Amino acid sequence: MKKIIFYSMILLSIPFIWLGCKKSNYPGGVVSKYFPLYDLRNLYKGSEVTLNEDNMFGANSVTGVVISDHSGKNLPAGLLVIQDKRRLNLIRGISISIGADASKYVPGDSVAVSVSGAVLKRVDGILQITGVDGSAVSKIASNVVIPAYRVGSSFILAKPNDYESTLVTIVKAGFDPVAKPTDTYLGDKIINDGFDNFTLHTEPAATFANNTGLNFNANYFGIVFNTQDKDGNLKPHLRIRTLKDVIALSSTPDIASIIISGYMADAEGGDGNYEYMQFLATRNIDFAVTPFSVVVTNNAGASSPTGIFPTKGWATGADALASPAGLVSRTYKFNLTSGTVAKGEFFYVGGSTKLINGANSTSIAASKWIRSKNYTTATPANAPAGNGDGFGLYTSGLFANSGNASGFAVFEGTTVDVNSVPIDVIFIGAGGSLYSAPSVGYKIANTDFYDKIDPISLTVQPFYRSGTNTLSFNYQLPADQGFWNKLGGVYNPTLGKWVKARTQNDLDLSKSSPLSAIESYHLRQTLDGSGVVLRTDTIYQTRLK
Missing domain, CATH: 2.40.50.140 (Nucleic acid-binding proteins)
Incomplete structure (x- = not known):
């Protein structure tokens, strides 16, 4: 015991x-x-x-x-x-x-x-x-390697305390307004990296304060510091340490005449002849004088040629002269050779029905259509009317609705071959035989999502899925719901860049939705089962600055 x-x-x-320890x-x-x-x-x-x-x-x-x-x-x-x-x-x-x-x-x-x-x-x-x-x-x-820490300016602005006293890289940034030849680094300058405007600060005593020759587009390596306003809120800014922290990328703007602003890839009900794409002109265009083209890619498992990489890039088509019923081409081209559009105006390319959301929905024929055709028809037999303008076979669907990647691109001129580079491009999804190193795939443009040269390592990466070019939009489920993919973003034609990157805003259209639903800003309300508003979101539309 x-x-x-x-x-x-x-x-x-x-x-x-x-x-007690x-x-x-x-x-x-x-x-x-x-x-x-x-x-x-x-x-x-x-x-x-x-x-x-x-x-x-x-x-x-x-x-x-x-x-x-x-x-x-x-x-x-x-x-x-x-x-x-x-x-x-x-x-x-x-x-x-x-x-x-x-x-x-x-x-x-x-x-x-x-x-x-x-x-x-x-x-x-x-x-x-x-x-x-x-x-x-x-x-x-000594000599400890410090890896580049790429951070979008909007992330720093949202959480300035997290990034304070860290070395960050603000990539592909340009001065807004564009720097004049006589401008110097001295003081507070506004740079934009496609995420937001950010302050680049240079002290009067800095060894480079009075240097001119500010770059049109560059990477800025620097330390984030904060000041506080009268209410105690942190206001971040970037300080480069020496001019070695500035890596020039380009000296002149590369301005896209046309940018992608939205698309209907999966209408309510069947898709055949109801898919279409929306674009925004950044300048006045007479397509009879300055033609362009739009190419859609569909990499679904049944797309021809199947099981191989697109050796001809955007010009792959179907690599065939005739198509059995139901065959889908890897790429399909529309030529834009007539009509006019004004700077800041939306226009459309796609099926000949010109309906907002599939069969029996609102007609949007009165809007600006630059190219429309019935891409589903197989007659006449020897030269199907639904074939693409130069390549691509008539099809029941231009886009995939899930699984492997689809997307589309805009090109200057109507000749598109394996070497052609688009002026704007988007992709939805990432699956399928898309890229085979080093030289087979779909070429990209310098956009808010993609870079032909990696801005940090300066490695050439001209294709989708090569290097850092892996971003894409998402497929929206359930299928046949009638989602309009409204791409919010702000493009500055003077700077030749996106000053606000595009985001995917998916709108569940009805059969009676008006044209304004896809061409304007509006509020979207989320309701509970009894109709009470849970949340109101602003759905942005691509626009020019």
Whole structure:
């Protein structure tokens, strides 16, 4: 009995022994002396924090790779800026105020900093570790590789605290308005990367402040810093460190005369002769004088040629002169050779019915149709009227409705061959035999989704699914529902680029939907089962700036 009582007391005492142990990030293990920067930033809740082993869970230091370079004199003086991704593989940075010693360190230096007793607070809008002497910094290594961290400007604007004191790359950015030959870097300049407008800041003392020759289109490597407005809201901006942080991409705009703004790929009911595409003109066009063409690709499993890659690119057609019933061509072409369209005007290409959502739906024949034809007809037998203009066979459906990828592209002129490059292109889905390295596939244009040359590595990637060209829109289910794919975005013809990338806004059209449903902004309401409005969304329409 005494033994039972003795062992019971031992078992009861174990939890108290554990509770008396020192606080640890790793129960049962050795506490790291390095506190992740992700956790460090989360300690700050709006008022200054004195750092110690208690609130850092046993740690007393931070470590990271240096990203600051004071040689260009464009960073806040005295700040050593480091970043790490020790927590959740998320990059986070911090600025450490150490005075003149900050200039001793260069990008790629790995350092450890003792911060016990230091104070975490915002100074001039920047979250900083203050009260640290230069002697608290120990250099561990040099020439650590810092991978490019591509971030769209809209993401930084949405979460400025997350990106503060990190080295980011804002890609394919141009000045808005376009920089004049005499303009310099000095002050606050607005750049746009297709996600949003963002401020590029250059200090008067910067070594490059008075340099001219600002690039039309470039990548900007720089550190994100914040200021605060009168209400305490963070306002981010980017500071390049030296001119080596600017990688020129182009010196002149590549302006697309026509951009893609929407499509009906799966009407309510059957699709035959009811599919169509919507475009937006960025300038006045007389198609009799300046012809264009539109090519649709359908890579469904039954599409001819089957089971192989498109060796002729967009000009693949069906690689056959006649088609058995139900055969679908890999590509089908419409020539745009008559009619006119004004800058900022929508126009259409597709089936001859000119109905908004399949059989017995609203006629949109009064809108601007540049090319329409019954692509389903097989008569006359020797030269089917439904064949494409140059290639492509009559078909019951231009687009796939699920599975393998489909899409379409706009070309200048009516001659499209294996070497032709479109001026705008979109894809829906990613499956099928689309790209075979290094030179077989569907060529892309420089758009909001695609780059003929990777802007970071500068590697040539001219096809869909090559390199980073993997983005696509989605198929919408259920099939035969009558979804109109309204592509919201903003294109600036002066800059020759998308200043707001396109997004897919799927509208469930009815048979009585008016033309305005696909040509204007409107509100979409989400209702519950009893008709109560749960949410109201603004559905944007592609437009010009």
